[in-house]
Amino acid sequence: MEKFTQFEGIVAPLDRANVDTDLIIPKQFLKSIKRTGFGPNLFDELRYLDEGQPGQDCSHRPINPDFVLNRPRYKGASVLLARRNFGCGSSREHAPWALTDFGFRAVLAPSFADIFFNNSFKNGLLPIVLDEKIIDELFQQVAANEGYSLTIDLETQHIIKPDGSRIEFDVDPFRKHCLLEGLDDIGITLQDAELIKAYEARRKANSPWLFDVIK
Amino acid sequence: MAGKTLYDKLWDDHVVKQREDGTALIYIDRQLLHEVTSPQAFEGLRLAGRKPWRIDANIATPDHNVPTTDRSGPIADEVSRIQVQTLDDNCDEFGILEFKMQDHRQGIVHVVGPEQGATLPGMTIVCGDSHTATHGAFGALAHGIGTSEVEHVLATQCLIQKKMKSMLVRVDGELGPGVTAKDVVLAIIAKIGTAGGTGYAIEFGGSVIRGLSMEGRMTVCNMAIEAGARAGMIAVDEKTIAYFEGRPYSPQGDDWEKAVAYWQTLQSDDDAEFDAVVVLDGSQIKPQVSWGTSPEMVVAIDEALPDPDRESDPVKAEGMRRAYEYMGLKPGITMSDVVPDRVFIGSCTNSRIEDLRAAAAIARGRKVSPKVKQAMVVPGSGLVKSQAEKEGLDKIFVEAGFEWREPGCSMCLAMNADRLGDGEHCASTSNRNFEGRQGYGGRTHLVSPAMAAAAAIAGHFIDVRDMA
Ligand code: SF4
Numbered sequence: 001m002e003k004f005t006q007f008e009g010i011v012a013p014l015d016r017a018n019v020d021t022d023l024i025i026p027k028q029f030l031k032s033i034k035r036t037g038f039g040p041n042l043f044d045e046l047r048y049l050d051e052g053q054p055g056q057d058c059s060h061r062p063i064n065p066d067f068v069l070n071r072p073r074y075k076g077a078s079v080l081l082a083r084r085n086f087g088c089g090s091s092r093e094h095a096p097w098a099l100t101d102f103g104f105r106a107v108l109a110p111s112f113a114d115i116f117f118n119n120s121f122k123n124g125l126l127p128i129v130l131d132e133k134i135i136d137e138l139f140q141q142v143a144a145n146e147g148y149s150l151t152i153d154l155e156t157q158h159i160i161k162p163d164g165s166r167i168e169f170d171v172d173p174f175r176k177h178c179l180l181e182g183l184d185d186i187g188i189t190l191q192d193a194e195l196i197k198a199y200e201a202r203r204k205a206n207s208p209w210l211f212d213v214i215k
Numbered sequence: 216m217a218g219k220t221l222y223d224k225l226w227d228d229h230v231v232k233q234r235e236d237g238t239a240l241i242y243i244d245r246q247l248l249h250e251v252t253s254p255q256a257f258e259g260l261r262l263a264g265r266k267p268w269r270i271d272a273n274i275a276t277p278d279h280n281v282p283t284t285d286r287s288g289p290i291a292d293e294v295s296r297i298q299v300q301t302l303d304d305n306c307d308e309f310g311i312l313e314f315k316m317q318d319h320r321q322g323i324v325h326v327v328g329p330e331q332g333a334t335l336p337g338m339t340i341v342c343g344d345s346h347t348a349t350h351g352a353f354g355a356l357a358h359g360i361g362t363s364e365v366e367h368v369l370a371t372q373c374l375i376q377k378k379m380k381s382m383l384v385r386v387d388g389e390l391g392p393g394v395t396a397k398d399v400v401l402a403i404i405a406k407i408g409t410a411g412g413t414g415y416a417i418e419f420g421g422s423v424i425r426g427l428s429m430e431g432r433m434t435v436c437n438m439a440i441e442a443g444a445r446a447g448m449i450a451v452d453e454k455t456i457a458y459f460e461g462r463p464y465s466p467q468g469d470d471w472e473k474a475v476a477y478w479q480t481l482q483s484d485d486d487a488e489f490d491a492v493v494v495l496d497g498s499q500i501k502p503q504v505s506w507g508t509s510p511e512m513v514v515a516i517d518e519a520l521p522d523p524d525r526e527s528d529p530v531k532a533e534g535m536r537r538a539y540e541y542m543g544l545k546p547g548i549t550m551s552d553v554v555p556d557r558v559f560i561g562s563c564t565n566s567r568i569e570d571l572r573a574a575a576a577i578a579r580g581r582k583v584s585p586k587v588k589q590a591m592v593v594p595g596s597g598l599v600k601s602q603a604e605k606e607g608l609d610k611i612f613v614e615a616g617f618e619w620r621e622p623g624c625s626m627c628l629a630m631n632a633d634r635l636g637d638g639e640h641c642a643s644t645s646n647r648n649f650e651g652r653q654g655y656g657g658r659t660h661l662v663s664p665a666m667a668a669a670a671a672i673a674g675h676f677i678d679v680r681d682m683a
Contacts, residue, residue: 033254207337
């Protein structure tokens with residue numbers, strides 16, 4: 001995974017609550033066996049006026065001009081501003097894959113669904129929980145200022161607004177560390193291989209029925 | 216000191232290492248695999264030159280993409296075929312047990328796991344699927360994970376987890392006739408909202424939950440995720456233990472005795488404290504129907520649809536207006552004014568034998584209304600299907616005008632050929648009514664199996680208690 005440090009990006013506002021994973025990436029695209037290439041189908045049902053098919057060239061499809069990501073002013077956006085319970089629904093990691101493939105690196109919302117939140121960190125997408133009032137203000141500022149950008153600094157845990165003011169945010173220390181260093185979780189866990197083996201041996205002794213049954 | 220909750224007990228039993236930052240390395244006893252969320256995980260293993268840590272902890276079956284009609288030939292949709300083939304190839308390569316599409320044990324992972332005894336009380340269970348919470352019905356700690364975590368579990372048999380908060384949802388009293396587990400869980404979601412359980416592990420308790428069969432308990436835990444909770448669970452009792460007697464992968468002989476002794480400890484202590492407690496009166500729950508595009512947008516069958524103008528929370532009101540527009544419905548009507556174009560009885564929520572019996576009891580000797588274009592019954596697994604056929608349920612359905620299909624996820628998410636047309640309403644026993652979930656432009660109404668069958672017969676949503 002690439003290291004995540006500091007970046008500045010245009011903010012795109014998605015003004016609806018409970019954005020679910022079916023909306024982020026509809027199921028027909030889950031048939032892919034790859035991790036990449038989901039960007040053109042991000043928010044497919046909102047972005048296009050027709051029904052998308054996997055493997056299709058999206059450049060010739062009819063665009064929904066009303067959808068926020070299709071407005072020229074949000075072109076190249078890398079920060080998504082969202083409402084509460086973002087990412088609810090299924091466990092599909094295709095949701096953060098589609099968001100990052102499109103170019104998003106951070107999502108700001110008052111709350112996230114647990115599995116989506118977790119999946120995001122594993123893919124270099126930073127979900128930031130902010131107070132509902134701050135989110136409201138950001139929606140207003142984005143609407144009022146074309147090209148509105150924010151700088152996200154993970155190291156110091158700050159969002160820096162165009163006027164230089166800062167918003168502090170919380171992030172789990174372990175997840176922050178992994179993002180900053182671009183670390184692979186599996187590698188970290190395998191450093192504890194001896195502990196896992198010792199646990200397993202104890203478990204096998206007290207719950208033997210859990211082992212060697214399914215073959 | 217307060218006693219332990221069931222969740223505390225399951226958690227404590229699986230901690231490999233507590234870390235300073237508050238996370239812990241948790242041992243995973245069982246991983247269920249299906250074709251949609253595993254290919255990238257296997258690919259990741261290969262790219263890193265890693266091997267699965269413990270082959271016998273995994274079991275796989277394809278479910279999302281499989282056709283529910285004739286299976287003698289290859290899957291017609293090429294992309295689906297490749298995905299299922301990829302699961303077969305990965306399981307063959309790594310030596311993981313898989314019930315392939317032609318195997319009579321194939322089915323929806325969440326139906327197959329318990330049915331085989333591959334899900335057991337006291338286990339930690341994961342699957343790259345949010346409805347893994349289903350398995351919590353057996354006093355297990357079960358939750359959905361993403362593909363990176365599937366790979367992590369394959370490679371290490373562990374997950375890095377932070378302990379969740381605990382919530383007790385207690386449903387007291389007794390259910391009225393015609394009210395089922397599905398109505399209970401829809402009523403719970405309507406009460407706490409789709410984000411009400413976010414950050415929590417929910418334990419369902421109270422006399423109503425204890426009174427449910429294991430199938431009913433699975434239906435309730437299955438939809439914990441629709442209430443925002445990654446895990447839902449129910450204490451072990453005699454019904455739980457009886458369920459596992461004689462299942463293929465259940466403990467045998469001495470092990471059985473030992474296992475039962477342990478399983479019997481899997482309840483919250485009387486003095487356990489929860490971070491949140493929600494109480495419902497079971498006797499007040501009526502048959503439920505969802506009207507909108509979120510599982511919290513639910514009404515009782517005889518209730519008028521709510522008016523967004525009377526909703527004080529502006530974000531919520533806006534969501535309701537959008538839902539009305541998408542669903543083509545108006546506040547003030549009741550669901551009995553709505554005609555389902557299609558009826559779907561199936562999914563990991565409601566495709567077990569008891570669900571099919573409940574639907575068949577309504578369908579018996581009646582006919583599907585000509586207003587309904589299609590009504591289909593999709594059993595959750597090959598074994599559920601053969602059991603139903605043994606009981607003659609398939610004949611009841613077919614005679615009434617329902618289609619009797621092969622097992623799989625089917626129209627729950629429409630990854631295979633079974634789907635709604637644009638603008639069509641569906642009485643569905645599945646778990647999600649999101650926009651486009653059952654097909655582009657499709658409009659889903661979540662109901663119990665009996666309510667779905669009743670809607671098919673009546674040609675509109677109807678209180679099943681009026682049909683008995
Ligand atoms: S039946 Fe539906 S909810 Fe259940 S696993 Fe399949 S697609 Fe997911």
